Amino acid sequence: MVKFLMHGCNGKMGRMITEIVKGEESAAIAAGVDAYTEVPNEYPVFDAIEKCDVDVDVVIDFSTAKAVDGLLDYCVAKKLPLVLCTTGLSEEQLKKVEEASKEVAILKSANMSLGINLLLKLLKDAAKVLAPAGYDIEIVERHHNQKLDAPSGTALALADSINDELDNEYHYVYDRSQVRQKREKKEIGISAVRGGTIVGNHEVIFAGTDEVIEFTHTAYSRSVFAKGAVEAGKFLAGKAAGMYDMGDVVGL
Ligand SMILES: NC(=O)C1=CN([C@@H]2O[C@H](COP(=O)(O)OP(=O)(O)OC[C@H]3O[C@@H](n4cnc5c(N)ncnc54)[C@H](O)[C@@H]3O)[C@@H](O)[C@H]2O)C=CC1
Ligand SMILES: O=C(O)C1=N[C@H](C(=O)O)C[C@H](O)C1
Numbered sequence: 001m002v003k004f005l006m007h008g009c010n011g012k013m014g015r016m017i018t019e020i021v022k023g024e025e026s027a028a029i030a031a032g033v034d035a036y037t038e039v040p041n042e043y044p045v046f047d048a049i050e051k052c053d054v055d056v057d058v059v060i061d062f063s064t065a066k067a068v069d070g071l072l073d074y075c076v077a078k079k080l081p082l083v084l085c086t087t088g089l090s091e092e093q094l095k096k097v098e099e100a101s102k103e104v105a106i107l108k109s110a111n112m113s114l115g116i117n118l119l120l121k122l123l124k125d126a127a128k129v130l131a132p133a134g135y136d137i138e139i140v141e142r143h144h145n146q147k148l149d150a151p152s153g154t155a156l157a158l159a160d161s162i163n164d165e166l167d168n169e170y171h172y173v174y175d176r177s178q179v180r181q182k183r184e185k186k187e188i189g190i191s192a193v194r195g196g197t198i199v200g201n202h203e204v205i206f207a208g209t210d211e212v213i214e215f216t217h218t219a220y221s222r223s224v225f226a227k228g229a230v231e232a233g234k235f236l237a238g239k240a241a242g243m244y245d246m247g248d249v250v251g252l
Contacts, residue, residue: 006033007071008086013085014062031045056080061083067086072096081236101243117245122215137162137204140191143192144194151190169186171187172188199218201218
């Protein structure tokens with residue numbers, strides 16, 4: 001039985017994971033951490049990670065970027081593997097994640113769904129053919145009106161996957177309103193839409209002359225992320241220090 005610490009347990013994702021783990025025979029949530037503790041929980045919940053003294057095997061995190069520094073310190077101190085799903089981390093925090101991965105196993109993924117992780121691979125083939133043929137690349141993401149970060153971590157991961165394939169020669173453009181000039185060839189435009197309860201929608205557009213190819217992924221429920229996170233948690237238990245991704249879990 002793999003014992004999880006659910007960091008951000010009372011948020012939208014934390015609550016979804018709590019439900020999904022109830023149907024698991026090989027995993028359980030042994031404790032939670034959340035800044036908001038005014039709701040009943042079926043496991044002990046602490047309002048700060050430093051206060052958690054429950055013995056666990058893996059930490060699953062869906063919280064907020066502000067909480068990630070303390071989380072990394074805790075995982076390193078306790079030698080705990082970490083499934084890091086919070087998005088919107090600063091450059092400094094991303095460096096801290098790399099440093100921490102020298103001490104403990106860290107699986108960092110902006111999107112735990114199978115579909116997006118497959119798309120990260122498919123886009124490399126598309127980019128290899130379409131970018132040299134002059135196709136412009138644009139990404140549009142849509143999320144609910146409670147989301148704090150923009151663009152989404154997934155949009156950035158999709159852009160990075162394409163750019164890696166193109167020798168990192170492309171730069172990202174987030175806002176066209178401040179300059180009056182045509183788009184450059186080697187840019188990836190990234191646009192964010194926020195509204196209602198949209199769970200997550202990502203479109204990658206390759207626009208050529210008289211031809212457009214679009215790849216679209218739509219999450220209709222947070223369960224696709226939650227199921228991926230639980231599988232990732234089971235996978236990471238007992239793993240050696242280092243950086244892992246969802247490709248390692250789903251065999252891509
Ligand atoms: N990698 C993936 O597949 C996905 C990643 N996310 C990311 O996960 C994060 C959380 O998403 P949601 O659950 O939708 O947000 P949410 O706002 O519903 O939940 C976040 C929870 O973290 C708690 N929190 C705040 N400060 C804390 C602290 N210092 N320590 C512990 N908990 C604290 C909040 O009280 C809240 O309950 C976001 O960054 C989001 O972008 C969301 C969905 C999928
Ligand atoms: O905040 C969300 O809701 C989501 N965040 C992730 C991101 O920023 O990419 C993943 C998913 O799209 C939902």
